[in-house]
């Protein structure tokens with residue numbers, strides 16, 4: 601297939617601001633989204649709802665429209681059990697890495713909901729998708745991984761709107777997850793997510809509520825025209 605010398609024309613549609621109530625809903629999803637470990641109800645996640653979430657993820661931006669993601673839906677208790685064991689092994693290692701005075705609090709935190717969540721989802725990045733040269737990735741090969749994270753965030757926000765909680769678990773040796781899920785060499789497990797209906801969510805990040813770490817003031821993070829310049 602030969603590529604045209606001129607790109608085909610692309611249609612435009614009107615893009616006005618959303619009406620007030622719709623805008624409020626978007627911000628509500630953003631601000632009330634939480635990372636969930638303990639609040640999952642046993643109610644199954646039906647296929648239609650799950651498909652809407654995956655479709656939201658699939659509409660994320662991606663470098664060069666690479667769409668490097670796959671979604672491995674895990675409902676099998678045997679697979680969940682193996683993932684849970686991989687977490688437990690890595691978490692025991694992780695606990696030793698924090699200063700002694702923080703270890704009791706670390707060990708008291710619940711950092712996964714793998715077996716409690718009705719659905720687990722591994723969002724992967726196929727680093728070879730679309731071939732070796734990808735528009736926008738020529739000088740920044742990690743952009744495929746960032747694109748996959750955009751898909752995760754889309755899903756996380758859509759899940760909030762659906763009353764589904766999502767918990768991201770990243771305390772694994774990557775090789776362990778790859779072996780359990782039979783991932784090919786070029787496929788990276790970017791996110792391991794636990795999903796399930798929730799009736800309640802924490803009002804603030806659980807790590808903040810439990811005294812692990814607090815939200816930084818936005819004004820400390822905004823610079824103007826260069827690093828460290830605070831005056832606009």
Ligand SMILES: Cc1cc2c(cc1C)N(C[C@H](O)[C@H](O)[C@H](O)COP(=O)(O)O)c1[nH]c(=O)[nH]c(=O)c1N2
Nearest residue numbers: 633634635710711712768769770771804805806807
């Ligand atoms: C890339 C990545 C990886 C992880 C997380 C998040 C992200 C973005 N988070 C959740 C994290 O602790 C949480 O997002 C923050 O504490 C903020 O809380 P809310 O998400 O606002 O509830 C998380 N939480 C947890 O209990 N175990 C984990 O392994 C991880 N890993």
